[in-house]
Amino acid sequence: MSFSSDIKDELCRLHNEKPCCAFHELAGILRTGLIIREIGKKNHLLFITEHASVSRTVYSRVKEMVPDGVEISGEKTTRFKRHMVYRLDFTGITERDDGIRLLDSVGMNVNLPQQKVEYTKLDIKNKCCIRAYLRGGFLAVGSVSNPDKSYHIELSFINGLIADEFMSYMEFFELKPRIIQRKNYDIVYMKEGQDIVDFLNVINAHNALLEMENIRILKDMRNQVNRIVNCETAxxxxxxxxxxxxxxxxxxxxxxxxxxxxxxxxxxxxxxxxxxxxxxxxxxxxxxxxxxxxxxxxxxxxxxxxxxxxxxxxxx
Ligand SMILES: [Zn+2]
Known part of the structure; x- marks a missing residue:
């Protein structure tokens, strides 16, 4: 299992105690994760993930609010042979009043025929809800490299405005994210071990945070030993x-x-x-x-x- 999967599994097990946070976590997921793809000459609104736990969470959360609005299917990708990719089809929710209301409440106006999504700015007031919103975004479009190898965390957004919004919410917690463009994506990323630890803390991934700290300590010790050995060799x-x-x-x-x-x-x-x-x-x-x-x-x-x-x- 990858470190990203461990974090996402942990986050999916978290119980949002307050309804305000549960709502904003879902908003974070939908605003970052929903994409439009043409399948069989018809535009579909999809959420695609390789993480089983994430697909289950998103599926059940939306289904609670919009019954019959979501279909789930799994497919093997050709890109990652070992991986299963889970595809949630949200097209149904754009055709129902309760579905449109849900999208509207998270500031999304989806126009499938024109392949367009408009976002209105969400004004999130509570600190707890900003955490939940960032957590939702990470669940949908975030990944962290295995800290044994390198320190790298990123969230990739298909929409520049949403990327900016996440940047400023991350800065609200005194994180120092940077942004680059890669293909059609805006990638918000950080490369310091401490940044990743701080981000995991913000989104309440506390087990992952501890694991990461342990790996950092071991790595530091290993580096120190190597330094001593190199010095002795010299x-x-x-x-x-x-x-x-x-x-x-x-x-x-x-x-x-x-x-x-x-x-x-x-x-x-x-x-x-x-x-x-x-x-x-x-x-x-x-x-x-x-x-x-x-x-x-x-x-x-x-x-x-x-x-x-x-x-x-x-x-x-
Ligand atoms: Zn809240």
């Missing part, structure tokens, strides 16, 4: 590169004069370095008896380097 590389240089000096000295002819302290560190090319300077220091600090070891290494370069000079 340090290790530095150590190894320095060590290879030291080993080459020491080999040169050994070939020219023999390590055993070096002063005691240098002889010892040269031998240890040859035997432990991967060790850091402080690790080498700890192998000495008595132990020697990092700077002490570094000092001896520089002496070895000096001897080697002197030998090279002489060898010219």
């Amino acid at each position: 340090n290790l590389e530095k150590t190894v590169n320095a060590s290879l240089k030291q080993v080459s000096y020491i080999k040169y000295i050994d070939e020219r004069i023999g390590i055993e002819n070096l002063p005691e302290g240098l002889k010892e560190i040269a031998r240890l370095r040859m035997e432990n090319p991967e060790a850091s300077l402080s690790e080498l220091g700890k192998m000495l008896k008595p132990e020697l600090g990092k700077s002490g070891v570094n000092h001896r290494m520089r002496k070895l380097q000096q001897i080697a370069t002197d030998l090279m000079e002489k060898g010219k």
